[in-house]
Amino acid sequence: MSNVIDLKGISWRRDEKTILRDVNWQVAKGQHWAVLGLNGSGKTTILNMINGYIWPTTGTVSVLGHEFGTIDLRELRRSIGWVSSSLQEKMHYNDLTDNVVISGKYASIGLYEKPTAQDYEQAHQLMRDLGCGHLIGGYYRTCSQGEKQKILIARALMASPRLLILDEACNGLDFISREALLSSISEIASRPDAPTLLYVTHHTEEISHVFTHTLLVRRGTIFSVGETKEVVTSEALSEFFETPVHISWQKERAWLSVP
Numbered sequence: 410m411s412n413v414i415d416l417k418g419i420s421w422r423r424d425e426k427t428i429l430r431d432v433n434w435q436v437a438k439g440q441h442w443a444v445l446g447l448n449g450s451g452k453t454t455i456l457n458m459i460n461g462y463i464w465p466t467t468g469t470v471s472v473l474g475h476e477f478g479t480i481d482l483r484e485l486r487r488s489i490g491w492v493s494s495s496l497q498e499k500m501h502y503n504d505l506t507d508n509v510v511i512s513g514k515y516a517s518i519g520l521y522e523k524p525t526a527q528d529y530e531q532a533h534q535l536m537r538d539l540g541c542g543h544l545i546g547g548y549y550r551t552c553s554q555g556e557k558q559k560i561l562i563a564r565a566l567m568a569s570p571r572l573l574i575l576d577e578a579c580n581g582l583d584f585i586s587r588e589a590l591l592s593s594i595s596e597i598a599s600r601p602d603a604p605t606l607l608y609v610t611h612h613t614e615e616i617s618h619v620f621t622h623t624l625l626v627r628r629g630t631i632f633s634v635g636e637t638k639e640v641v642t643s644e645a646l647s648e649f650f651e652t653p654v655h656i657s658w659q660k661e662r663a664w665l666s667v668p
């Protein structure tokens with residue numbers, strides 16, 4: 410069976426600068442990945458490539474079994490859900506939470522078609538599943554940041570994506586909201602019909618046991634890939650961050666401290 414993601418020999422140059430080089434990454438069905446790297450390491454650039462927003466200078470990209478150049482990217486993007494903290498501000502000021510969720514079906518910002526009763530039912534179910542049933546019928550603008558992220562995850566799930574990308578989804582959340590969001594994400598990942606999750610972060614403690622594999626990105630290239638328990642260790646991360654760090658696994662989460 411083909412991989413969910415297959416990046417082979419990727420490089421990307423912009424303005425005489427090599428932003429990505431030698432990126433090789435395969436994600437198989439049934440795996441969920443954490444993508445870890447410092448600010449500016451190239452994480453979002455890799456995701457932009459997976460979504461077909463940018464084209465590699467060298468190498469080939471295959472997503473969900475389709476090689477780029479042979480498929481309609483708009484069609485492919487319907488199978489990919491994307492949530493980032495920067496998506497929050499793109500929603501319209503007057504939107505109701507239900508409509509923000511339903512807009513995921515059309516991958517649009519705002520809603521231009523009249524939702525059906527079935528759309529509302531699905532949206533409400535997704536919101537309840539994510540622990541934000543109390544927000545049904547409310548204004549998106551009055552939601553807290555954590556609630557907005559949950560609404561945006563429900564929005565991404567509205568299209569039943571096969572790949573769900575969470576790019577620094579917990580940015581700016583207080584620890585209570587962050588824990589609530591992480592537990593919703595774990596719950597999604599544990600479902601038998603779950604989409605493949607890519608969870609991008611620069612905080613190791615957000616890497617929970619549901620992320621079977623981890624990709625370490627440094628200065629535009631892959632530092633290490635593999636099973637999370639093997640990749641996320643004190644020794645490997647000290648080398649990765651170029652500074653001594655200590656990782657202790659507690660409750661299946663990788664807590665980092667600086668000795």
Ligand SMILES: Nc1ncnc2c1ncn2[C@@H]1O[C@H](COP(=O)(O)OP(=O)(O)O)[C@@H](O)[C@H]1O
Nearest residue numbers: 423424428446447448449450451452453454455
């Ligand atoms: N469109 C672009 N043109 C030029 N440089 C870019 C572009 N997009 C990203 N970069 C650069 O690529 C590097 C990696 O950025 P990014 O992938 O956003 O990092 P991360 O998501 O890991 O924080 C940064 O140095 C950034 O300035």
Ligand SMILES: [Mg+2]
Nearest residue numbers: 452453454576
């Ligand atoms: Mg980024």
